[in-house]
Amino acid sequence: MTPELTVAEQAALTSGRDAWHTTPVESAGLPAITVADGPHGVRLQTDPDEMLRGQPATCFPPAVATASTWDPDLLRRMGEALGDECRAMDVAVLLGPGINLKRSPLGGRNFEYFSEDPLLAGVLATAWVSGLQSRNVGASLKHFAVNSQETDRLRVSADVDERTLREMYLSAFKRVITQARPWTVMCAYNKVNGVYASQNHWLLTEVLRNEWGFEGVLVSDWGAVADRVAAVAAGLDLTMPGPDDAGDRDLEEALATGRLDSAQLARAAGRVAALVERAAARLPGDYDQAAHHALAREIACRAIVLLKNDGGLLPLAADGTGTIAVIGEFARTPRYQGGGSSQITPTRLDDALTEITAATAATVLFAPGYLTGDSAAQESAAQDGETEAQEDENLLAEAVALAAASDVALVFVGSEHETEGADRDGIDLPAAHLALIEEVAKANPRTVVILSNGAVLATAPWDITVPAVVEGWLLGQAGGGAVADVIFGRVNPSGRLAETIPLRIQDHPSYLDFPGEHGHVRYGEGLFVGYRGFDAREQEVAYPFGFGLSYTTFGYGQATATATEQGIEIHVPVTNTGERDGREVVQVYVSFPGSAVSRARRELKAFASVPLTAGETKDVVLTIDRDDLAYWDTRLNRWVVEGGEYHCAVGASSRDLRTTAVVEVQGDEVRVPLSADSTVGEWLADPRGEQLLRQALASMPETESGSMARFFADPTLFLFLTGIPLGRLTSVPGSPLTAEAIAKLVAAAG
Numbered sequence: 107m108t109p110e111l112t113v114a115e116q117a118a119l120t121s122g123r124d125a126w127h128t129t130p131v132e133s134a135g136l137p138a139i140t141v142a143d144g145p146h147g148v149r150l151q152t153d154p155d156e157m158l159r160g161q162p163a164t165c166f167p168p169a170v171a172t173a174s175t176w177d178p179d180l181l182r183r184m185g186e187a188l189g190d191e192c193r194a195m196d197v198a199v200l201l202g203p204g205i206n207l208k209r210s211p212l213g214g215r216n217f218e219y220f221s222e223d224p225l226l227a228g229v230l231a232t233a234w235v236s237g238l239q240s241r242n243v244g245a246s247l248k249h250f251a252v253n254s255q256e257t258d259r260l261r262v263s264a265d266v267d268e269r270t271l272r273e274m275y276l277s278a279f280k281r282v283i284t285q286a287r288p289w290t291v292m293c294a295y296n297k298v299n300g301v302y303a304s305q306n307h308w309l310l311t312e313v314l315r316n317e318w319g320f321e322g323v324l325v326s327d328w329g330a331v332a333d334r335v336a337a338v339a340a341g342l343d344l345t346m347p348g349p350d351d352a353g354d355r356d357l358e359e360a361l362a363t364g365r366l367d368s369a370q371l372a373r374a375a376g377r378v379a380a381l382v383e384r385a386a387a388r389l390p391g392d393y394d395q396a397a398h399h400a401l402a403r404e405i406a407c408r409a410i411v412l413l414k415n416d417g418g419l420l421p422l423a424a425d426g427t428g429t430i431a432v433i434g435e436f437a438r439t440p441r442y443q444g445g446g447s448s449q450i451t452p453t454r455l456d457d458a459l460t461e462i463t464a465a466t467a468a469t470v471l472f473a474p475g476y477l478t479g480d481s482a483a484q485e486s487a488a489q490d491g492e493t494e495a496q497e498d499e500n501l502l503a504e505a506v507a508l509a510a511a512s513d514v515a516l517v518f519v520g521s522e523h524e525t526e527g528a529d530r531d532g533i534d535l536p537a538a539h540l541a542l543i544e545e546v547a548k549a550n551p552r553t554v555v556i557l558s559n560g561a562v563l564a565t566a567p568w569d570i571t572v573p574a575v576v577e578g579w580l581l582g583q584a585g586g587g588a589v590a591d592v593i594f595g596r597v598n599p600s601g602r603l604a605e606t607i608p609l610r611i612q613d614h615p616s617y618l619d620f621p622g623e624h625g626h627v628r629y630g631e632g633l634f635v636g637y638r639g640f641d642a643r644e645q646e647v648a649y650p651f652g653f654g655l656s657y658t659t660f661g662y663g664q665a666t667a668t669a670t671e672q673g674i675e676i677h678v679p680v681t682n683t684g685e686r687d688g689r690e691v692v693q694v695y696v697s698f699p700g701s702a703v704s705r706a707r708r709e710l711k712a713f714a715s716v717p718l719t720a721g722e723t724k725d726v727v728l729t730i731d732r733d734d735l736a737y738w739d740t741r742l743n744r745w746v747v748e749g750g751e752y753h754c755a756v757g758a759s760s761r762d763l764r765t766t767a768v769v770e771v772q773g774d775e776v777r778v779p780l781s782a783d784s785t786v787g788e789w790l791a792d793p794r795g796e797q798l799l800r801q802a803l804a805s806m807p808e809t810e811s812g813s814m815a816r817f818f819a820d821p822t823l824f825l826f827l828t829g830i831p832l833g834r835l836t837s838v839p840g841s842p843l844t845a846e847a848i849a850k851l852v853a854a855a856g
């Protein structure tokens with residue numbers, strides 16, 4: 107039951123008490139509740155002077171890594187663990203997950219987002235939210251919507267056509283909202299087609315609430331509200347952070363002047379009150395730090411993507427003798443998360459150097475190889491009075507000598523920093539890291555490169571110089587152990603790319619339209635985001651979407667597909683054909699060659715992460731919801747499933763498709779009303795329209811310049827005519843189709 111509140115209380119309740127609490131209304135029995143970032147750990151900030159430091163909490167792998175697991179069960183378990191930590195810290199709402207599409211590899215927050223594909227992002231986030239909320243802790247699905255860049259993030263307008271918006275940028279949100287019912291949704295900073303997301307009635311009320319049935323609280327991103335009154339009128343409930351006394355007064359004034367309807371404010375306050383009451387049902391909890399660290403390690407292991415492994419260099423034998431050179435500061439000083447609001451203070455931090463040393467009987471020797479901002483080597487260089495360039499050269503020489511004298515070289519390199527608030531300026535490794543790979547690879551042919559990065563890094567052309575490449579992303583606090591697990595084969599890698607690795611940034615579909623200028627960014631590639639764009643242009647990539655190797659191999663039998671009322675059901679036998687137990691991520695990409703609209707060549711529509719012991723075969727069953735076959739029809743303003751043959755290609759990546767099943771799907775009843783503005787072609791494509799038009803033409807008398815019926819019989823003239831709106835035929839010389847005749851046709855066509 108929502109309590110009775112005065113207008114002043116309603117206004118106060120719709121903005122925060124401070125950065126991390128709602129405003130309490132004691133008279134109504136509403137306490138303050140606590141919210142905290144999010145998304146890969148709980149950042150409970152208790153010291154107001156420590157901007158980005160929270161209480162210690164498990165730093166799970168960020169979304170860039172969890173997405174590479176392609177495993178909703180793991181994400182659910184991570185959500186549950188986060189829920190337990192929230193309960194232990196009395197946090198009612200965790201500000202995550204972030205599910206915006208990775209439109210460009212340059213996106214500064216890509217490490218916080220899942221994928222360039224909306225199905226993958228949506229399915230994983232649904233599991234995360236369900237896990238978290240099973241603990242009676244609310245999620246805050248963010249950032250709604252089209253928040254795919256950091257440049258000018260508080261003002262920029264993301265200009266996107268409606269079909270692209272619906273099918274790509276809103277799609278994951280719709281899935282999570284309808285399937286996992288997050289308690290809250292956080293609106294984005296940016297504008298969408300010219301209107302701030304926080305004030306966008308179409309987005310917040312028409313789509314999110316009216317179409318998708320969202321009943322929770324819509325909270326602003328921190329500082330995203332430019333005009334409180336406009337925001338409440340658009341459907342926003344809670345402005346953060348607070349307090350916002352001036353905004354509260356604006357609301358009261360707007361009610362007095364009639365700019366705002368009292369029902370709108372009452373509704374927003376009522377929703378916040380309901381959230382507070384819902385949160386009160388949460389019981390305090392506790393969690394086992396060691397168990398959560400172990401879970402963080404398990405997820406990190408599953409996130410690692412083996413990109414290259416020529417000659418089976420990996421895994422290394424753990425009982426091996428000889429010397430392993432561990433090279434690169436990141437092995438000792440791990441990069442394990444990105445910067446900004448998601449920064450977690452970990453309960454402990456494992457590094458790869460220590461974990462590798464502990465995992466093997468071989469001698470492990472270390473050389474830092476390059477300087478990083480916070481490395482010990484940096485300090486010693488400064489003490490010795492050397493320039494950075496000199497120190498880099500010394501470090502390189504030392505690393506090369508170590509590699510030459512070792513049996514294998516493990517080279518840890520990556521991006522130096524990624525942070526909220528700034529996009530990246532390129533996808534290349536730092537020059538010192540590139541030089542390190544080049545020289546170490548010359549010194550030791552058994553060189554493995556291990557990457558640490560929050561977003562895609564170019565692997566071309568250096569990857570051809572080394573036999574093995576491990577994509578280690580940002581793996582959270584237990585990443586060091588996870589890398590050791592994969593290097594020594596205690597875990598068989600099963601991560602798959604959730605984003606394409608291009609050969610060059612210039613090849614990327616977003617390249618010409620990122621990050622925009624003068625307050626606007628045009629989503630010029632439209633539907634062709636990520637792999638959809640590379641596939642449409644048949645462009646070569648370094649590693650395709652969905653790609654990842656294993657220490658074993660998998661074989662696919664013939665797939666079969668059946669149309670059901672709910673959509674499509676696919677069966678495919680998959681066999682582990684190697685000698686190690688492993689896990690295959692079976693992926694289904696759908697094409698519809700007969701489409702009447704522009705479509706991606708193939709789109710991910712289903713996937714399953716399947717454990718298979720050596721030699722084992724499983725019949726893998728995958729389902730595609732009928733809704734996921736639909737495209738957004740801008741003429742009808744609704745989703746349409748086209749009827750015809752759908753090709754379901756099943757395989758190990760978007761470019762390694764092993765078997766295809768074709769299935770006939772009944773289309774939706776679609777009839778676009780005919781008008782004078784419909785083209786002759788459109789009239790003829792419609793059975794009733796065709797009949798009426800032909801009858802009308804046949805009944806018309808010959809004119810001096812010939813009959814329109816004859817025009818239609820001439821194949822060239824016919825082609826010429828098909829693109830012309832019927833109404834314009836009045837101006838074709840000699841046309842018997844008068845405005846009156848056309849009006850009659852339109853009326854008859856109905």
Ligand code: BGC
Pocket residue numbers: 143144201248327328447
């Ligand atoms: C970020 C949000 C975050 C909020 C609170 C904003 O800067 O965009 O993702 O939840 O701050 O820290």
